[in-house]
Amino acid sequence: MAEKPIKIRVPELLEMKKRGEKIAMLTAYDATMARILDRAGVDVLLVGDTLGMVIMGESTTLPVTLDVMVHHTRAVANGAKRALVVADMPFLSYQLGEVEAVRNAGRLIQEGRASAVKLEGGRVVAPVVRRLVETGIPVMGHIGLIPQSVHMLGGFKPVGARPAEAEHLLEEAAALQEAGAFSIVLEWMPPEVARTITQSLEIPTIGIGAGPHCDGQVLVNYDAFGLFEEFTPPFVKRYAELGAEMSKAAEQYIADVREGRFPTEEHTYRAAAAKAKPK
Numbered sequence: 001m002a003e004k005p006i007k008i009r010v011p012e013l014l015e016m017k018k019r020g021e022k023i024a025m026l027t028a029y030d031a032t033m034a035r036i037l038d039r040a041g042v043d044v045l046l047v048g049d050t051l052g053m054v055i056m057g058e059s060t061t062l063p064v065t066l067d068v069m070v071h072h073t074r075a076v077a078n079g080a081k082r083a084l085v086v087a088d089m090p091f092l093s094y095q096l097g098e099v100e101a102v103r104n105a106g107r108l109i110q111e112g113r114a115s116a117v118k119l120e121g122g123r124v125v126a127p128v129v130r131r132l133v134e135t136g137i138p139v140m141g142h143i144g145l146i147p148q149s150v151h152m153l154g155g156f157k158p159v160g161a162r163p164a165e166a167e168h169l170l171e172e173a174a175a176l177q178e179a180g181a182f183s184i185v186l187e188w189m190p191p192e193v194a195r196t197i198t199q200s201l202e203i204p205t206i207g208i209g210a211g212p213h214c215d216g217q218v219l220v221n222y223d224a225f226g227l228f229e230e231f232t233p234p235f236v237k238r239y240a241e242l243g244a245e246m247s248k249a250a251e252q253y254i255a256d257v258r259e260g261r262f263p264t265e266e267h268t269y270r271a272a273a274a275k276a277k278p279k
């Protein structure tokens with residue numbers, strides 16, 4: 001295996017596909033989480049517009065605004081040392097024309113300090129992808145279940161089971177690669193379809209609910225680590241139950257405060273000041 005670079009940049013992901021090395025991507029929404037995931041060695045941190053659901057408590061990603069994305073992207077970029085930071089372009093930030101899309105993606109790069117942006121859709125957004133890439137902004141595509149179209153799709157559900165749908169997805173992926181996208185997220189589609197797309201492309205695919213044949217995988221960190229408890233998509237593997245752990249810790253804290261076990265002598269102002277005193 002090739003030595004891991006100090007900082008992951010867009011061309012490194014293409015090299016990883018060539019070497020047959022899997023790409024590990026997770027979402028992050030703040031600096032502390034970004035720092036933890038970066039330290040663990042994740043390759044890509046996606047500031048996903050899923051933050052609308054897992055951070056803001058909305059039922060879809062549609063209410064997320066560009067200002068909110070810029071704010072969270074900056075936080076993640078502050079925490080990430082090695083991982084490539086990719087920022088989602090929120091609903092209506094790239095559908096109203098190429099100039100508007102360049103301006104908005106530019107804010108995610110300039111103010112948010114992202115290294116790339118992600119947007120949803122295939123052939124329809126290809127001209128926007130081309131324009132962003134010509135401007136010097138790397139673009140990750142996203143096809144399959146595209147959550148910003150949840151109302152058209154009739155809910156969050158898998159796509160691509162029928163042969164015509166699978167063929168359509170293949171064409172969407174080809175259009176994105178042709179327009180200059182450096183990678184494509186394949187969300188919730190049959191593994192065989194994801195495999196065919198992955199084998200047909202030179203750029204890496206990152207799967208979520210798309211089986212094991214993609215060049216990499218992504219999960220929403222709040223799902224993977226058990227922090228988001230409203231619902232868990234069936235394709236998610238839970239690697240920890242941090243929500244339950246935090247509840248337990250909070251119960252202990254509450255009991256300690258109520259029963260006078262916290263603070264003790266070691267947590268008083270005087271003890272803390274003594275500890276902090278330069279030797």
Ligand code: KIV
Pocket residue numbers: 027046047048049050051088142185208218220
């Ligand atoms: O917004 C997001 O977190 C995403 C992932 C589900 C890929 O797009």
